[in-house]
Amino acid sequence: DLYFSCIDDVADLLEAPLEVNWPYLRAAVCFLREHSSGTALRAITQVLAGECVELRAGVAKRFFYWDPLAIANTEVLEDPRQAAAAMRQCVRDVVHAWASRYAHVLLSLSGGLDSSIVLACLKDAPSRPRITCFHYYPLGADLDERAFARAAAAQAGLELIERPRDSSFSLQPLLTVRRAPEPTNYPYFLEHSRLDAQLAAEHGAAAVVIGYGGDQLFYQQRGEWAPGDFLHRRGLRPGMLRVALDAAQMDQVSIWQVLRG
Numbered sequence: 001d002l003y004f005s006c007i008d009d010v011a012d013l014l015e016a017p018l019e020v021n022w023p024y025l026r027a028a029v030c031f032l033r034e035h036s037s038g039t040a041l042r043a044i045t046q047v048l049a050g051e052c053v054e055l056r057a058g059v060a061k062r063f064f065y066w067d068p069l070a071i072a073n074t075e076v077l078e079d080p081r082q083a084a085a086a087m088r089q090c091v092r093d094v095v096h097a098w099a100s101r102y103a104h105v106l107l108s109l110s111g112g113l114d115s116s117i118v119l120a121c122l123k124d125a126p127s128r129p130r131i132t133c134f135h136y137y138p139l140g141a142d143l144d145e146r147a148f149a150r151a152a153a154a155q156a157g158l159e160l161i162e163r164p165r166d167s168s169f170s171l172q173p174l175l176t177v178r179r180a181p182e183p184t185n186y187p188y189f190l191e192h193s194r195l196d197a198q199l200a201a202e203h204g205a206a207a208v209v210i211g212y213g214g215d216q217l218f219y220q221q222r223g224e225w226a227p228g229d230f231l232h233r234r235g236l237r238p239g240m241l242r243v244a245l246d247a248a249q250m251d252q253v254s255i256w257q258v259l260r261g
Helices: 022-029 068-072 080-099 113-123 146-156 172-176 186-203 223-234 239-251 255-260
Strands: 051-056 059-064 104-108 130-137 160-164 207-209
Touching: 080 113, 104 113, 104 186, 113 130, 113 146, 130 146, 130 186, 146 160, 160 186, 172 186, 186 207, 223 239, 223 255, 239 255
Parallel strands: 104 130, 104 207, 130 160
Antiparallel strands: 051 059
16 A cells, blocks of 8 residues: 555556546536545546554544534534634634734735625734735626625725636646646646736735635535435424425425425
């Protein structure tokens, strides 16, 4: 067994050509890949975050020191107000902790919910970092959200740097990226990373903050999964119909579609 972080380090030690895991790769391209130990190469698996691989007498045992699934099923919060308060406190603590490391940060302010929440947390950070907001807007499209970004920046009393998006950015760097068995979402970085770094250098900022990942926190997942959670935790009870109706309303689908899911 070989354990490695970079596949280039062990490429010369492999006895046979590696086989592409096409189902995994198709799922990754379609953003349908579940978080598992699989990779885009059949012979290679990964050690997941929080996981330990213990080797004793030639036998490998895998277990988790930190398991988000176990945590999610412990001390479950079902009261919306209590859950919202806990979420608010957690998000503020995380943003404040990162903000404490930098005297000046750049914030990618899209005008959407996620980056606006990050802005509010940065504004009341105890370390009081200097904040510069920036926004990339499209050319010749009906997706211009500058008005929302301007409103958020004005509310916070901050300047907003506006730059046009470059829809013709080159994909050539994809040919030189580090080889890895688990694909990464490179297009975002190809389009934005150099511009972000340039802005940071121009303004003397040491970090760039974005709202990426906020969809998973601030509800962009499908509500139709909620009845399944209810059924798992409480069984088939009258309250499940109310949960299903709420989920159908949130997702704007029929209750029958929710129940089939």
